[in-house]
Amino acid sequence: MNEQTPKQIVQELDKYIIGQAQAKKSVAIALRNRWRSKQLSEDLKDEIIPKNILMIGSTGVGKTEIARRLAKLVHAPFVKVEATKFTEVGYVGRDVESMIRDLAETAIRMVKQERMLEVNDRAKSLAEERIVDYFIPTQKKEMRNPLEALFSAKTVEQPEAEAEEKPQYQAGKDWFRKRLASGEMEEELIEITVEDNGGPMVGMFAGSGIEEMGNNIQDMISNILPKKPKKRKVTVANARKIFTQEEAQKLIDMDEVISAGTKLAEDSGIIFLDEIDKVAGRSNSSGPDVSREGVQRDILPIVEGSTVVTKYGPIKTDHILFIAAGAFHVSKPSDLIPELQGRFPIRVELTNLSKENFKQILTEPANALLKQYRSLLATEGVKIEFTEDAIDELAQIACDVNEQTENIGARRLHTILEKLLEDLAFEAPDLEIKDIEINRAYVQSKLSHIVVNQDLSHFIL
Numbered sequence: 001m002n003e004q005t006p007k008q009i010v011q012e013l014d015k016y017i018i019g020q021a022q023a024k025k026s027v028a029i030a031l032r033n034r035w036r037s038k039q040l041s042e043d044l045k046d047e048i049i050p051k052n053i054l055m056i057g058s059t060g061v062g063k064t065e066i067a068r069r070l071a072k073l074v075h076a077p078f079v080k081v082e083a084t085k086f087t088e089v090g091y092v093g094r095d096v097e098s099m100i101r102d103l104a105e106t107a108i109r110m111v112k113q114e115r116m117l118e119v120n121d122r123a124k125s126l127a128e129e130r131i132v133d134y135f136i137p138t139q140k141k142e143m144r145n146p147l148e149a150l151f152s153a154k155t156v157e158q159p160e161a162e163a164e165e166k167p168q169y170q171a172g173k174d175w176f177r178k179r180l181a182s183g184e185m186e187e188e189l190i191e192i193t194v195e196d197n198g199g200p201m202v203g204m205f206a207g208s209g210i211e212e213m214g215n216n217i218q219d220m221i222s223n224i225l226p227k228k229p230k231k232r233k234v235t236v237a238n239a240r241k242i243f244t245q246e247e248a249q250k251l252i253d254m255d256e257v258i259s260a261g262t263k264l265a266e267d268s269g270i271i272f273l274d275e276i277d278k279v280a281g282r283s284n285s286s287g288p289d290v291s292r293e294g295v296q297r298d299i300l301p302i303v304e305g306s307t308v309v310t311k312y313g314p315i316k317t318d319h320i321l322f323i324a325a326g327a328f329h330v331s332k333p334s335d336l337i338p339e340l341q342g343r344f345p346i347r348v349e350l351t352n353l354s355k356e357n358f359k360q361i362l363t364e365p366a367n368a369l370l371k372q373y374r375s376l377l378a379t380e381g382v383k384i385e386f387t388e389d390a391i392d393e394l395a396q397i398a399c400d401v402n403e404q405t406e407n408i409g410a411r412r413l414h415t416i417l418e419k420l421l422e423d424l425a426f427e428a429p430d431l432e433i434k435d436i437e438i439n440r441a442y443v444q445s446k447l448s449h450i451v452v453n454q455d456l457s458h459f460i461l
Contacts, residue, residue, distance in 0.1 A: 057350025060409020
């Protein structure tokens with residue numbers, strides 16, 4: 001785990017997320033506390049559990065983005081799950097333990113990628129040797145008699161014959177390696193043999209729980225049955241990538257990868273439980289409907305700390321950080337069962353975005369929306385510039401539409417910009433004038449009639 005201080009974590013989050021200072025501060029402290037606990041003695045370390053976070057705020061204000069950026073920042077395995085996807089035990093649907101299995105898969109994939117990067121240079125060297133062997137194969141010794149390999153009296157003389165042939169082929173291979181290094185052969189076509197893994201067993205099993213069982217069966221069968229070779233014609237450049245992947249796979253120890261991956265999931269895993277408010281509250285119906293309270297009770301032991309059996313072995317959830325989030329428009333955090341409430345001690349309320357926030361989202365982040373659209377249209381040779389009054393108008397429209405209709409936060413800007421640039425994106429390849437300025441008048445001409453007509457804005461914006 002990285003050792004960033006809370007201030008450094010907040011500074012990094014500020015590059016991508018506008019506002020929500022309190023939420024950033026809370027997650028930064030929670031993350032730093034995980035690092036602090038790892039510095040303690042073993043007996044005390046086990047006693048300190050992560051302080052889970054409950055984020056409260058409307059959609060589009062940055063709840064998911066904060067959690068996702070946080071995981072990327074510390075290189076921690078991260079899984080986002082929807083609480084509404086789960087059903088309580090006894091019903092067909094996704095069981096709550098699947099989130100831990102997903103986390104284990106993510107962690108092992110991360111460790112595997114790291115290990116493959118470590119051996120990449122060696123794997124690339126081996127891959128190039130395979131390409132060299134394709135173009136300049138080593139001459140095989142002819143067998144006059146099938147029994148010669150077993151009963152030949154001249155086995156001692158064989159190395160001498162090979163030694164005589166070696167310089168000839170070595171010189172050719174050295175010459176070809178130089179051509180390969182210079183990039184002359186990149187577009188040459190070669191025929192390679194790859195393993196045909198077959199297609200996935202889609203639709204064979206119904207339901208999420210059974211689907212996971214089906215995947216496990218598929219993995220088991222694939223390990224038993226031999227891989228079917230398949231020939232492909234590819235360029236040397238693509239062949240190098242394929243061979244490098246294959247050689248890297250052979251060089252890494254998968255048992256060590258699995259062990260390190262499960263450890264990483266246990267110590268540094270982050271699970272984002274979205275739409276937790278949708279399972280809050282007690283159901284009044286006595287029919288066969290899935291109980292929302294039942295889902296909460298199934299989530300509870302996972303959050304409290306338990307052991308979940310996965311195909312990679314048992315995973316302890318005691319030190320996994322859970323971040324729950326919900327709008328809580330209808331229900332309240334107090335509608336959650338008391339036991340679950342107690343497992344989310346850090347409460348953060350995210351504020352609705354203001355006009356100034358919208359202006360900042362459009363211009364300031366490293367991946368600012370206006371920068372994205374400029375780059376997209378630049379691929380067609382079209383250069384667009386947004387004036388200050390145009391940005392101000394866009395922010396005002398986003399603010400007004402959110403107030404008049406459903407408040408979807410920053411996602412409203414995507415909708416507005418798509419509508420604003422719709423005609424321009426359509427005509428871009430055929431435009432004669434490539435430099436275009438977008439000002440307030442342009443924005444109003446494209447959007448004002450939609451904003452004024454509230455019925456229309458419900459459908460379009």
